[in-house]
Amino acid sequence: MSDITENDVLKALGNVQDPMSGKDLVASNMVKDLQIDDSNVSFIIEFNNATYPNKDKIQEQAKAAVSELSGVANVTVNSRVNDPLKVVSSQSSKGQAGRPQQPGPQQRPQMPPQQQNLAPNAKYIVAIASGKGGVGKTTVAVNLAIALAQNGAKVGLMDADIYGPNVPMMMGVHDKLGTRNNKIAPLSRYGVEMVSIGFISQGDTAIIWRGPLVGRMVQQFLQDVDWGELDYLVIDLPPGTGDAQLTLTQAVPLTGAIVVSTPQDVALTDAKKGVNMFRKVEVPVLGIVENMSYFVCPHCNERTEIFNHGGGKKASKKFNVPFLGEIPLDITVRVGGDEGKPIVISDPDSPVSQAFKKIAESINQQVTKEKDEDSGVLKRVFKIS
Ligand SMILES: Nc1ncnc2c1ncn2[C@@H]1O[C@H](COP(=O)(O)OP(=O)(O)OP(=O)(O)O)[C@@H](O)[C@H]1O
Ligand SMILES: [Mg+2]
Numbered sequence: 506m507s508d509i510t511e512n513d514v515l516k517a518l519g520n521v522q523d524p525m526s527g528k529d530l531v532a533s534n535m536v537k538d539l540q541i542d543d544s545n546v547s548f549i550i551e552f553n554n555a556t557y558p559n560k561d562k563i564q565e566q567a568k569a570a571v572s573e574l575s576g577v578a579n580v581t582v583n584s585r586v587n588d589p590l591k592v593v594s595s596q597s598s599k600g601q602a603g604r605p606q607q608p609g610p611q612q613r614p615q616m617p618p619q620q621q622n623l624a625p626n627a628k629y630i631v632a633i634a635s636g637k638g639g640v641g642k643t644t645v646a647v648n649l650a651i652a653l654a655q656n657g658a659k660v661g662l663m664d665a666d667i668y669g670p671n672v673p674m675m676m677g678v679h680d681k682l683g684t685r686n687n688k689i690a691p692l693s694r695y696g697v698e699m700v701s702i703g704f705i706s707q708g709d710t711a712i713i714w715r716g717p718l719v720g721r722m723v724q725q726f727l728q729d730v731d732w733g734e735l736d737y738l739v740i741d742l743p744p745g746t747g748d749a750q751l752t753l754t755q756a757v758p759l760t761g762a763i764v765v766s767t768p769q770d771v772a773l774t775d776a777k778k779g780v781n782m783f784r785k786v787e788v789p790v791l792g793i794v795e796n797m798s799y800f801v802c803p804h805c806n807e808r809t810e811i812f813n814h815g816g817g818k819k820a821s822k823k824f825n826v827p828f829l830g831e832i833p834l835d836i837t838v839r840v841g842g843d844e845g846k847p848i849v850i851s852d853p854d855s856p857v858s859q860a861f862k863k864i865a866e867s868i869n870q871q872v873t874k875e876k877d878e879d880s881g882v883l884k885r886v887f888k889i890s
Contacts, residue, residue, distance in 0.1 A: 636775025677845015
């Protein structure tokens with residue numbers, strides 16, 4: 506009869522780090538179904554996303570940690586992706602050659618999708634993020650996508666905000682997604698092709714998003730949509746810098762990210778979290794946009810700095826990322842958003858539209874500069890230290 510206890514095993518697994526959360530596997534609640542049968546130990550490691558970085562490495566380390574316990578002969582580690590039906594097995598046996606493999610040095614999270622290349626047809630994939638909700642991400646995403654399309658680029662817009670999809674309203678599209686070439690057909694408006702969970706009816710949602718996971722949704726929006734050849738895929742991320750956003754930034758082979766902020770200190774503190782999130786997964790930050798930067802009175806043209814205008818510029822210097830521009834607080838932006846007619850369409854010559862166009866140009870310059878001509882691989886020039 507073995508003396509190994511559940512506590513021994515959990516203690517050993519407590520020494521294995523989950524690079525995503527920075528906590529150990531036990532504290533991250535990733536160890537499931539631990540079973541001890543004499544000298545045989547088995548357990549499941551549950552990952553919260555199919556493209557979780559270093560899945561194999563973590564499994565190996567967990568196996569090695571438990572194998573080292575005295576009295577343990579066999580360790581079976583299964584993994585699953587938040588889905589009890591999807592179990593992938595990997596068994597280890599402590600044979601005579603049988604020193605268990607030593608855990609290797611902790612690796613930083615990698616970008617698995619870059620290996621998987623889920624979106625082979627998009628030259629550049631740019632995510633729009635914010636540390637805080639309501640700062641104007643979707644407004645920037647739709648106007649930027651249209652501005653890029655107006656420049657002649659073929660542009661896709663993916664609404665990755667599963668719980669608050671605002672792209673349909675802001676683009677004024679209320680149709681449902683259909684199919685084309687046996688794939689999901691994106692809807693088109695203002696020269697931009699787009700997908701959103703808001704384009705799926707309630708009934709379909711139940712079928713397609715059974716047990717929805719944000720990462721999975723994004724994978725589906727990359728792989729199962731008939732995007733055709735795209736120059737740009739613009740992704741409107743859900744607000745914040747939590748696990749869902751982090752997972753998402755790893756589910757997509759991003760070329761770069763734009764962080765939108767308003768000028769208040771509290772928003773800028775959150776913007777820093779956004780920059781740090783991308784830093785963690787080695788996605789270049791293409792820059793910060795300061796939205797609702799200042800207010801110009803439509804009656805007297807007087808400019809009022811409602812919230813400490815200029816904070817975005819200072820913050821981008823401090824975070825060592827480019828400053829992409831400031832968008833004034835302008836009622837026509839809000840009205841255009843509500844009415845499904847973004848300002849670059851309704852008033853293309855306005856200062857706000859010009860600001861969006863400048864941002865589009867700056868993005869275009871940055872990503873095309875980053876393109877490695879030899880290998881066709883995007884260089885991560887704006888890597889932040
Ligand atoms: N520069 C601006 N001037 C006036 N109103 C604006 C401006 N930018 C955004 N808005 C308005 O502010 C509201 C929030 O903007 P938006 O939905 O783009 O933010 P968000 O960051 O995407 O929000 P969420 O976090 O909920 O996804 C909208 O009503 C939008 O029309
Ligand atoms: Mg939004």
